[in-house]
Amino acid sequence: MFQALTRIKGFPRLPKYPVALPLTPKWNFRGFHLVPESSSYFTSNARFNEVCLYLEDLLKYAPKIYAEVTPEIQWKTLRQYQNDFSDPKTSRVGYRRIVELLDSLNKISPSFRTGSIQQVIDRFTRPSTQGLQNQRKVMPDEKGLVMATGRRKSSKATVKIIRGTGEVFVNGFPLASYFQRLAHRRHALYPLVATNTLTKYNVWMVVHGGGPTGQSGAIHSAVSKALKIHNIFLEGPLREAGCVENDKRKVERKKTGQPKARKKYTWVKR
Amino acid sequence: MISRKLTTEQLIARRLKIRSWNHKIGAKVAPHYTPSMGVRNPASPEKLSMSLLLSSYAHMGHSTSLWNPLTQPFIYGKRDGIHIISLDQTMVYLRRAISVVREVAKARGVIVFIGTRSGQKDSVVNAAKRARGFHVFDRWLPGLVTNARNVQGNLGGKIVPVDDNGRVVPTKESPKFVIPDLIVVLNPLENRGACLEAQKASIPTIGIIDSDADPKMVTYPVPANDDSLRCTDLIVGLLSKAAEQEYNQNPASVNSTASYLPRA
Numbered sequence: 001m002f003q004a005l006t007r008i009k010g011f012p013r014l015p016k017y018p019v020a021l022p023l024t025p026k027w028n029f030r031g032f033h034l035v036p037e038s039s040s041y042f043t044s045n046a047r048f049n050e051v052c053l054y055l056e057d058l059l060k061y062a063p064k065i066y067a068e069v070t071p072e073i074q075w076k077t078l079r080q081y082q083n084d085f086s087d088p089k090t091s092r093v094g095y096r097r098i099v100e101l102l103d104s105l106n107k108i109s110p111s112f113r114t115g116s117i118q119q120v121i122d123r124f125t126r127p128s129t130q131g132l133q134n135q136r137k138v139m140p141d142e143k144g145l146v147m148a149t150g151r152r153k154s155s156k157a158t159v160k161i162i163r164g165t166g167e168v169f170v171n172g173f174p175l176a177s178y179f180q181r182l183a184h185r186r187h188a189l190y191p192l193v194a195t196n197t198l199t200k201y202n203v204w205m206v207v208h209g210g211g212p213t214g215q216s217g218a219i220h221s222a223v224s225k226a227l228k229i230h231n232i233f234l235e236g237p238l239r240e241a242g243c244v245e246n247d248k249r250k251v252e253r254k255k256t257g258q259p260k261a262r263k264k265y266t267w268v269k270r
Numbered sequence: 271m272i273s274r275k276l277t278t279e280q281l282i283a284r285r286l287k288i289r290s291w292n293h294k295i296g297a298k299v300a301p302h303y304t305p306s307m308g309v310r311n312p313a314s315p316e317k318l319s320m321s322l323l324l325s326s327y328a329h330m331g332h333s334t335s336l337w338n339p340l341t342q343p344f345i346y347g348k349r350d351g352i353h354i355i356s357l358d359q360t361m362v363y364l365r366r367a368i369s370v371v372r373e374v375a376k377a378r379g380v381i382v383f384i385g386t387r388s389g390q391k392d393s394v395v396n397a398a399k400r401a402r403g404f405h406v407f408d409r410w411l412p413g414l415v416t417n418a419r420n421v422q423g424n425l426g427g428k429i430v431p432v433d434d435n436g437r438v439v440p441t442k443e444s445p446k447f448v449i450p451d452l453i454v455v456l457n458p459l460e461n462r463g464a465c466l467e468a469q470k471a472s473i474p475t476i477g478i479i480d481s482d483a484d485p486k487m488v489t490y491p492v493p494a495n496d497d498s499l500r501c502t503d504l505i506v507g508l509l510s511k512a513a514e515q516e517y518n519q520n521p522a523s524v525n526s527t528a529s530y531l532p533r534a
Contacts, residue, residue: 018415018416018418018419018447018449018471019449019471019472020449020450020451020471020472020473031433031439032431032432032433032439032441033378033379033380033431033432033433033434034429034430034431034432034443034445034448035380035429035430035431035432035448036380036404036427036428036429036430036448037427037428037429037430038427038428039395039398039399039403039404039405040404040405041404041425041427041448042382042404042405042406042410042411042414042450043405043406043407043408044408044409044411044425046425046427053395065278065282109278111278111279112278
């Protein structure tokens with residue numbers, strides 16, 4: 001359209017950038033104006049800003065009467081929000097801001113909420129899906145066998161527990177012949193000791209990677225997970241004994257300019 | 271005395287009852303400035319006066335060591351290490367800016383209000399709503415005007431062809447970008463990119479020029495304090511009220527808030 005205009009006598013040459021036409025009726029001969037629909041058109045994320053501004057507006061004029069107990073609610077996930085509100089640009093950080101505003105709106109006592117507040121809360125509530133199982137529950141199978149995995153340093157252990165008399169086999173060997181040191185044997189079976197279940201379960205495990213300390217730590221982690229699946233009530237004593245937390249320590253990497261991770265070369269004055 | 275636990279409704283009813291007994295007692299305080307009223311219900315251009323500008327701290331310039339000598343015509347003098355902006359000049363330039371906004375609103379142009387400082391979001395958003403314009407309270411994206419095809423294309427907003435009354439007009443064109451017809455910048459020093467793009471695309475700009483800013487950056491400088499939120503809220507409120515008055519002149523317009531009933 002600009003190129004057509006430049007052919008008219010007296011119209012300035014076409015510049016490199018799009019130019020604002022003068023506002024007089026002489027140049028507005030089409031009879032209409034091109035106007036953006038949203039007032040946030042010139043912002044980096046118009047839809048997100050629209051939503052935020054609307055929620056902030058609602059909050060500002062909302063009655064600040066809070067319920068004694070805030071009703072429990074699940075908001076839509078980021079993906080659901082992006083689909084429903086046609087706003088694919090919003091990131092997790094942006095959606096966190098929206099959820100913050102929604103939480104403050106949700107705090108308002110339900111009997112004092114206006115129609116628009118309730119509408120907004122309903123629009124953002126996560127639709128309940130009864131068909132979907134949110135949590136995959138792991139149960140012992142028909143024979144009462146439970147399998148669990150554990151990791152420590154570079155070792156991985158797969159442990160199978162079944163009700164029995166207290167026999168323990170590691171990679172086909174009995175525990176006493178696999179681990180030479182008493183400390184390793186004790187650490188591997190500590191979850192059973194802490195819950196007084198040493199003679200109640202038979203344990204069969206396969207462990208690879210790493211050395212004795214890592215492998216015994218992996219077994220320790222796997223056994224405590226398996227015990228939790230067998231009997232949920234054991235979680236309390238296990239947590240108190242310190243068996244539930246993962247030991248995330250790993251070998252620290254060597255750095256350049258140093259012989260090892262922390263060791264430095266001898267300092268020379270000159 | 272019986273102590274009982276009251277429900278929320280009972281507490282509120284009791285509070286309102288006590289308030290109805292007590293609220294008429296005491297001196298009547300005249301309506302005074304509050305920041306929220308300055309944003310929600312700003313002064314209209316008829317109320318513009320020296321005392322209004324003075325109370326909004328519009329005369330406070332920046333430190334004398336940060337002075338831009340190009341603002342020399344706007345400076346009244348020095349005091350306490352800062353330059354004092356001459357409110358005579360402010361009145362003149364502000365009145366000119368108001369008439370510019372009026373003409374643009376009359377021709378139904380696209381007005382963009384830019385205010386990127388931390389407390390300016392509310393006033394800029396409300397001003398844009400009032401003037402039927404558009405707001406920018408976060409970063410001004412570089413290339414919004416000079417690289418409109420790409421930047422506005424990526425933003426992907428909807429553009430509607432609209433007649434003078436605000437009604438949608440069916441057309442065959444599918445416009446990809448919109449160039450603003452007027453840009454109002456509350457802090458041109460921090461939005462140099464926006465001012466430069468406006469210069470390149472021949473868009474008139476109105477900007478608040480403090481004693482350390484360059485008045486040549488904008489087309490219609492308004493010498494005033496850009497640090498005080500009260501002052502920037504006042505100026506953007508005045509400009510948006512002027513635009514709103516233009517929209518209300520024509521009651522047939524979709525955007526007008528003027529009532530059809532005659533004033534009693």
